[in-house]
Amino acid sequence: MVGIIDIINVGLFAAALRMATPIAYASLGGIFSERVGVMNIGLEGMMLLSAFTGVAVTYYTANPWLGVLGAVLVGGLMGFFHALLTVKFSGDQVVSGAGINLFAMGFTAYMSQVLWGSRGASESVSGLKPISIPILKDLPVIGPILGTHTPLVYIMLLTVVLSYILLFRTPLGLRIRAVGEHPTAADTAGIDVHRVKYICVTLSGMFAGLGGAFMSLGHLSLFTYGMTGGRGFIAMAAMIFGKWMPVGAFGASLLFGFSDALQMRLQSLGLLPPQIILTIPYVLTVAVLSGVVGRAKAPSDYKPYEKG
Amino acid sequence: MSSNNTLYGGIVVALIIGVAVGWVIYPTMNPGPTEEMVSKALYDGVVADLAAAEAELDELKAPKKVGLVLATGGLGDKSFNDISYAGCQKAKDELGVDFDYVETTAISEYEGYQRDFAMSGEYMLIICIGFDQAEGLAIVADEYPDQNFVLIDMVVGNPNVASLTFRANEGSYLIGVVAGMMSETGTIGFIGGMEDPLILDFYRGYEAGAIWANPAVTVAPAVWVGGWADPVTGKELTTAQIELGIDSVYSAAGKSGLGALEAAHDAGVNAFGVDLCQCYLYDEVVASMTKRVDQAVFEMILDALVDKFQGGFYSGGIAEGWIGMCRLPEEEGLWEELFGFEHDPLPADVLAKVKEARDGILSGDILVPSGYD
Amino acid sequence: MVKAVFVQILAILLAFVTGAIVLSLTGYSPTLAYSAMYRGAFGNMYSIGQTLAKATPITFTALAFLFAFKSGLFNIGAEGQLIIGAMASAVVGISFNGLPAPAHIALALLAGAVAGGLWGFIPAFLRAKYGAHEVITTMMLSYVAIYLTSYMVNYPLKAPGWVAQTVPIPESARLPRILSPSQLSASLYLVVLLVVLTEYVLRRTVLGFELRATGLNPDAAENAGINVNRGMILALVISGAIAGLGGSGEILGVHRRFIDGFSPGYGWDGLAVALVGGLNPVGAFFAAILFGALRSGGMVMTRVTGVPLDIVFLLQALVILFVAAPKMIRTLLKRSGLKWLGS
């Protein structure tokens, strides 16, 4: 029989990293959006649409990288649309996000029926192949965990670092933080508040797009209906848990990925039913928001900024 | 406030008119929505096109038709729903029986669809796929005693319903034989969608077959994805199992199973499909348990067409040709033609053992354990 | 006001037009699809029943959303409150056998309302006490509710058989059906009553006055001696209770047992419906009928024309997106020269 020791292996950590990747991407997206005062509960839908687009483009071009590109573009487009509705037309952020989620559900199901004659799933396509990092993969322990993954996992790690640099080491980052916290101050300092918001919310969609592309092209090589399975919402949880900081959100994503990977292995032991384990990220988020596990305060008040 | 009230009043009146008109015109399907009750802009076009629409609708009302209510998850599962659809398609091609189908998204929709089909009176047979339809069908079949139904994978008592169940454990037994004999690590695994007797039936047969063919083999406990449409979890779950040492993956998990097969493909271990031949998906898919819902559905349509439809309980296994395995000589050609590929030949000893098992089941020498016990 | 409603209607029309474009582009006839949809929604007594049956739960969730919204709270977790309410009703339904029908029904409904209210109390309490943003907490608690009930019907409460569901509730706990054989139940009466009651409570009672004041300007409300925290908690509890009742109605009236995953997202629909209805209980009811008609009409449409049902979800999403930004519609109107409507 399988014992508890057997399931704590390098595979567990590698799986945790894989499961964390889409969540990390989407939570980075959430950070950029919320840092400029736009709540983005449409991350889930943006991921789903991008996952679909990735496979659809790959299906017709046989090039998964074009698929990734398509996914990012569509994610960005949805982000831009969210910005258009909420920034330009002062639409409600929650409603717009919910609308995007519903739209994604309907659109992907409808289009996969049109494209592949089935609302359930796409044809399999040639996804992204895992690559091995030469020296890294030969290291003990770290090698098997980090050494071989699809490129999108490495890009995610890179993106976390780049996001941190962008937010805290560049002029744009300074402006982003100013726009979210005190838009009027930013405006009077000569910053185009709406432009910064557009950039960030579009960027948010593009990150979600990468997350979606990872799921349908990196992790799997097909699209199925509703395949994001609430990961966009978990990403929001990770974002809050990580206090709107890229590295924090990444850490939280890893934690959620780890708990997921662990529950799959725990099944062999039959300790806890999966439904209970699945509630962990959500309960944790509520606890974080309530200050039970650290205190979390949003960097902005989610109000549309209107010039006088 | 007052303009507010007037407006809602207006909407109420408009709705009532709309409903009334719709109700009155329904039996004659003529002359369609009028301008008062819906927006002119939208329905001008409707009225203009109504003649064309009527013609198209008439065309759709072919004399002999079958209705198909698919299970949640819908087409494209490369499994259960697809093969049911194939049965209807076959009836259309060979018998000229037309069919309409609906894909459902939630359990709560079944009853509505069943009644909708039954109420239209256009269908000589309504085929309901999936055990979770039983609840609704029991009610609807009661309401329409003259309407014939087929229910797949579950039984209901109504006389106008043919309840078809499949002894999937028999086919799974054969899969177990192949998996057990071809395993190198000596451990084989099973991935299920959700824990229920139907899928447990697969597991029991698989387990028994493997041990019968290779007493040294270990069959790992079944693990469950927790859903039929989550291939990512299916894949990760399978990867985890492979890391724990299994080198054969038998998955009965709907679309989640697609992830399981992909995991086996990535890891280069043997995989086994369900419901219809899934061997063309990856080289690693060695064999698939075939549940010939298409065959059963076709037989039922044929019966109905010649007025020999009979409600009641039908159970099919290998003997009836409702259950099998795609690597059995009698089936292999069929699948290869259907999907346009060729199986790699099985090792001779394995094939011989499979045949032995099949004959044993047919003769009753082998008793396959069931998940329902 | 008339203008505002006109903008709503225009948004709906725009969604249909966009839907028609999508249909044409993908090779279906929009006229055929829409006419089939219309017949399926209002074609006869049965389809009207089906439309109302589909409209009922989303009216509940819309009222739940609305009640909280008027008090300045974004309860987007009506889904979870509905599911928890449904579960509580089912539990009461199956555990008390032999009660007289009215008492049994009342008890089951009460359980649903209490459970839903409790599920609303948690985020309310956390908001009042720790300032946890209710948009996130209610959404997160929805998922907790989904998995928790899923666990219950998969393990402790699982009925023998293959489906993750409880055993059926006895006759005495079932709400009577209306317009049989449609799935419409007496839950409709309950929701109509609630529509009227919500409007009345918000407009005419001290409680409603205080909640609206809190929603519009919490600082002024506090200054006027209104207990803002208490109001907030009360609003979310009532909101949750309404959603919970919606769940009870589905269980006692439609499914007659708790089935895992019985709600196809009523909570989200409720938010949309409240919005399309102009954040007004009566308006929400009509918007719910529109959405119900889309659902029930969509089923006939997909059977008759083979158009995927998902076009319905697409239409709903488009309605929401267009309604979400009235300013966009107004801008469009202005550009197209209809100035008086755009102002």
Added chain:
Amino acid sequence: MVSAVVMRGVTKTFPGVVANDHVDFSAETGEIHGLLGENGAGKTVLMSILYGLYRFDEGAIIIDGEEVEVDSPSTAMRLGIGMVHQHFMLVPSLTVAENIILGREPIKNGVFLDTERMLRDVGEFCDKYRLDVDLEAPVHTLSVGVQQRVEILKALYRGADVLILDEPTAVLTPQEVDELFKAIRALREEGKTVIFISHKLREVLAICDRVTVLKKGRVVGTVDASETDQGRLAEMMVGREVVYTFDKDYCEAGEPVLVVEGLEALDDRNLQALRGVELEVCASEILGIAGVEGNGQTELIETLMGLRKPTAGKILLNDSEITTLPPGERIRAGISHVPEDRHKRGIVSDFSVMENLILGSHRNTEFTQWGQVLDLAKASSYSDKLIEDYSIDTPSKKTLARNLSGGNQQRLVVAREFSREPKLIIAAQPTRGLDVGATEYVRRKLLEMRDQGCAVLLLSADLDEIWAISDRIAVIYEGRIVATRDPKETSEQELGLLMAGGRDD
């Protein structure tokens, strides 16, 4: 010589209001130019147009002899115009240096923020203008005076040659004002143009070279400061001689109504705001509290109303303790409150006039049936009466409060609060933003209430107002009442000293 700034025929209307009506304005290089006018005269709007925050409907802006289009603050900055707003435009969590360079960040290696250069550049700037601040401190940790310094530095860093200061002294102590004036004069030495917006005659005369007076959106005239005096300016500003002393009868103070003992409370950032306030307001008495903004006034009102929890001390109303009562109970006990920010706490702008009029008394048996249902008929006749009695100018009682003018909104608040038959009225900045007529009306009403035996606690940033109607004046400084004076026996100089923390002897 070319004027630094010329605005010609500038007109700006907001829905229902003409904020600027063909305004001509010019400021020369190297002068301090005062822009004087009452609240609502259009001073800030005019300068916001110059700074690119608003667009004018018609007119022209000429900078250094060239007509320009100022469509955004960044354009304004490019043209050398800087503005320091009444409400500071600083991002609280960013450091001083980051706030100063925001929008004009030094860059290294093409993309990165050059932190070292940022600190060096800003540091040199501080030295040049002798404005001393800790560059790496987050702004939210600084005092108001220092924040203002940061704002001025920010504008200068952006190369401002024309610096607009919008009511810069409102939040400062007299001593801080002196420092500010020194800095402004230093800027003039450097050849900068300073536009100084104010409604305080004395200040304008003290610092400005020339003064332009605005009234109701129009220019009344521009005069040399050396050739005018307070009286003449005041006449230009309000259109008639201003009555400095209010006609009021002496009224015999009665028994103490409100007694506050050792009251302590924290502010929103959990810093000590009240440090043992001792206070007594008697029936038939107006006690004015004078003090520079931010010395605990807001916290004092909130604590008295029950909106903020005291950490120590006692509050007594008519000898019964109310320290822990919630706001509703206090209202019922007879406290009325005219809040300092009527939009924040005074009215619900999306409520109708009627709903606003019963807000707070809505639970009274008078307006309810069976305790829980509003009696709309009674509320309606009550509203009619108040609209009549307080001459609230509204189309109907169902009109939303947001559609009323500021003065009428204030009348609405006053009507509601005064007609509850209060024992104590807490009036905070009751005339802020009102025109002369409305101001007089509110002050008269306060005196009327006093004459009827009500105790009135008046808090105002406007020393003139305190002076005009108070029977006693208390000075608050750093969360303490540092002195109480009889207005007849004190001087403005003494009060100013006390408000700035000078000792009471």
